[in-house]
Amino acid sequence: MQALPQPMRYLDRETVASLCARIDPLEAVTEAFLAVRANRSGVATEAALRWITPDGSAARSLVLPAWNDGAYGCKIINASLGNVDRGLPRAAGLILLYDSETAEPVCLMEGAQISALRTAAVSVAALRAVRPLPTVDRVALLGCGVQARTHLGLLAAHGAVKSVIVYDLSPSRREAFADELRAALPEIDVEIAADPESAVRSAPVTVAATTTTTAYVPLAWLPEGSVFLNVSLDDAAEDVLLGVEHLFVDDWHLVSEDDTRLLGRLAQAGRATAPGTEIPGARQVDADLAMLLSGAYARPIASTDRTVINPFGMGVHDVALATRVHALACDEDAGVFLPR
Structure with missing residues (x-):
C-alpha cells in the first residue's frame, strides 16, 4: 500500500513572529557559522531573478537553498524598491523546510520576519566578537x-x-x-x-x-x-x-x-x-x-x-532559525495544515 504524503504545515507572519520571540537568534546563527566551519552545514548555489517593474522600480527574487546539521530547506526572498512608496514592505518571502529522508516539503512559513531577524543576528553576533x-x-x-x-x-x-x-x-x-x-x-x-x-x-x-x-x-x-x-x-x-x-x-x-x-x-x-x-x-x-x-x-x-x-547573507542562517521555529510549532501544534 502506498504511503500517504505528509501534511505540510503553514506558519503565517503572526505565528512566525510569536515563535521567533522565544528563540535566541544570536545562538542560532553562531551555531550555524560553527557548523559551516565544521562542514556540517552549508549553502548551495543561489539563484537571482531581477527585473524592472512597470513603474520603473528595481525588483528581484532570490532563491537560497541551504542545509544545517541535518535540516534542509530554501528561502525565497523578493523585493521591489517601489514598495515603500506604495506603503508596502520592501521585502516579502517564504521559507520551505524539507523532510531529510523523503525530501517532501514539510513546512512553509512566511519568510520576511526570519530574513530580517537572521540578518540582524549575524550583524550583532559578529559585532559581539569584535x-x-x-x-x-x-x-x-x-x-x-x-x-x-x-x-x-x-x-x-x-x-x-x-x-x-x-x-x-x-x-x-x-x-x-x-x-x-x-x-x-x-x-x-x-x-x-x-x-x-x-x-x-x-x-x-x-x-x-x-x-x-x-x-x-x-x-x-x-x-x-x-x-x-x-x-x-x-x-x-x-x-x-x-x-x-x-x-x-x-x-x-x-x-x-x-x-x-x-x-x-x-x-x-x-x-x-x-x-x-x-x-x-x-x-x-x-x-x-x-x-x-x-x-x-x-x-x-x-x-x-x-x-x-x-x-x-547566507541561507544557512534562515534554515537554522526556521528549523527552530518549526520545532516549536510542532511541539505546540501551531499553524495550519495545507492539503496536498
Missing part, C-alpha cells in the same frame, strides 16, 4: 526601514545602545522612524541627523541598511575604533573596504561572485582577495565570520582599529 556589546553605547543607523529597526531592537535586547542617531534620504521617513523608536524604546535617546556624515562621525558603530547602489561613505568619516556594519549593498566606499584595519565577510565565495556589490567587483578586478590568499596589490579579506566567531582569528583587534563587517 566589541563587548555593553560598551556599544551609541549607534548610527543609515536607512530607516525594517532592517534598521530589527538591528536596533536586537542590540537593545543584548544590553547595547543608550543613544541612536538616524538618517534617511526621506525627511518624512526619518521623522516617522524616530517617533516610532521613541515610542518603542523610550530608554534610548533618539536623534535625527541632517546628513549621513554627521551620523557616521558621531557613533562608534554604524549600521548601513539602505537600498543604495552608489557608495558614499568614505574612510575619513569612520572614527577611530569604529565598526561599520555594511548590511546593504554599497554604502561603504572603496577606500573603506580597502583601507580599514579589519575586514570580515560571511562567505567569500558568495561575495566574490556577486558583481552587484562593490566588494564583489573589487574581487573580480583582482583588487580584493580571499582570506589567506595573497595577490600583489590586492586587499586580503582578514577572515570569514565563521573563523571570527569560532575564536580562531589570531590578529588582535585594537581599541583604535576600524572594522568593517560585510555580510552577504
